[in-house]
Amino acid sequence: MTAEQDGTAAEPGVLELGLPDPVRDPSLPARVRIHEVGARDGLQNESGLVPVEVKAEFIARLAAAGLRTVEATSFVHPKWVPQLADAEELMPRLSGLAGRYPGLRLPVLVPNERGLDRALAHGAAEVAVFASATETFARRNLNRSADEAMAMFRPVVARATAAGVPVRGYLSMCFGDPWEGPVPAAQVIGHGLRLLEMGCAELSLGDTIGTATPGQVTALLTGFAEAGVPMDRLAVHFHDTYGQALANTLAALRCGVTVVDASAGGLGGCPYAKSATGNLATEDLVWMLHGLGIDTGVDLAALAATSGWMAGQLGRPSQSRTVRALLGPSA
Ligand code: HMG
Numbered sequence: 001m002t003a004e005q006d007g008t009a010a011e012p013g014v015l016e017l018g019l020p021d022p023v024r025d026p027s028l029p030a031r032v033r034i035h036e037v038g039a040r041d042g043l044q045n046e047s048g049l050v051p052v053e054v055k056a057e058f059i060a061r062l063a064a065a066g067l068r069t070v071e072a073t074s075f076v077h078p079k080w081v082p083q084l085a086d087a088e089e090l091m092p093r094l095s096g097l098a099g100r101y102p103g104l105r106l107p108v109l110v111p112n113e114r115g116l117d118r119a120l121a122h123g124a125a126e127v128a129v130f131a132s133a134t135e136t137f138a139r140r141n142l143n144r145s146a147d148e149a150m151a152m153f154r155p156v157v158a159r160a161t162a163a164g165v166p167v168r169g170y171l172s173m174c175f176g177d178p179w180e181g182p183v184p185a186a187q188v189i190g191h192g193l194r195l196l197e198m199g200c201a202e203l204s205l206g207d208t209i210g211t212a213t214p215g216q217v218t219a220l221l222t223g224f225a226e227a228g229v230p231m232d233r234l235a236v237h238f239h240d241t242y243g244q245a246l247a248n249t250l251a252a253l254r255c256g257v258t259v260v261d262a263s264a265g266g267l268g269g270c271p272y273a274k275s276a277t278g279n280l281a282t283e284d285l286v287w288m289l290h291g292l293g294i295d296t297g298v299d300l301a302a303l304a305a306t307s308g309w310m311a312g313q314l315g316r317p318s319q320s321r322t323v324r325a326l327l328g329p330s331a
């Protein structure tokens, strides 16, 4: 008796079968740009140091899987984030990627002018500053008050923009803060408007500790819209601590947001907010978006294989439900 006859033949892969079966929801955008943060937000939180050649291969594989915005690293103080202290060594290893993948963007984080100098000297074509909606996190993450941090970013944004380098503004703790509790929407909008007025091309709203729920997301985005901010200047950045990241993303898409941050394999966290766990996993996001008939340009099988490979490098299984479903529980 053959395996087919006795029913023990392996099931074909779900992707080969055409799953998820796309069903369009016309109220949602036709295309979403994924801002991949695994190599930065993910690896900045690893307890061990990941070799620079592994980081370079990770980023190359993410680009090969179709991601076109891949945050590469941070030019922060190496004592504050030792995991990314090799930024100068990493950048030259990425220099061939833009030619191989037209339209590929490799932004890097810079907290101050010293960081910008380092980033520009190593060929960064796009940078991001990162502010906090709360005082406590500004002090812990940037060693300054929220106002002082804004003053630190102003010349960074001005100089980068003048050099033709677009700047993304991150705003952390937009929904809940592990020291201050709920964060009022008006406070978040006030800080966000300052980043946009300073010249940030895009504002990414961070649920750093993952406590947001969809009603809060809708309320905050509505508040930004009422303050005159078009949805195409906003992105959402959800950590999945309480399992809300996909639901929050759907709420944001319904409001008209089309840029979503995610991390391959669900890597992530924040070294200065211990209650921040992994980001929304890119594979879980892609599964939902493709199921909704939304174009991402991502090859899900290649992406999941990349996260499976990275899980092997890190020595632990992926946090992504989709990666584990596609590759098996030990991936
Ligand atoms: P500081 O100690 O206040 O720095 O740190 P300073 O301005 O007083 O300078 C002290 C020394 O550090 C000086 O050297 C500077 O040159 C040097 P000295 O003159 O004494 O020899 N220095 C630097 N060296 C290299 N690169 C630099 C740099 N800056 C100063 N860029 C600082 C202030 C902002 C630098 C520090 O607090 C820092 O690096 N913080 C980074 C924290 C971080 O990376 N956190 C994680 C990213 S944020 C995040 O994950 C959230 C996000 O994902 C969104 C979300 O989830 O909400 C984005």
Ligand code: MG
Residues within 6 Å of the ligand: 041, 206, 208, 237, 239, 269, 270, 279
């Ligand atoms: Mg983050």
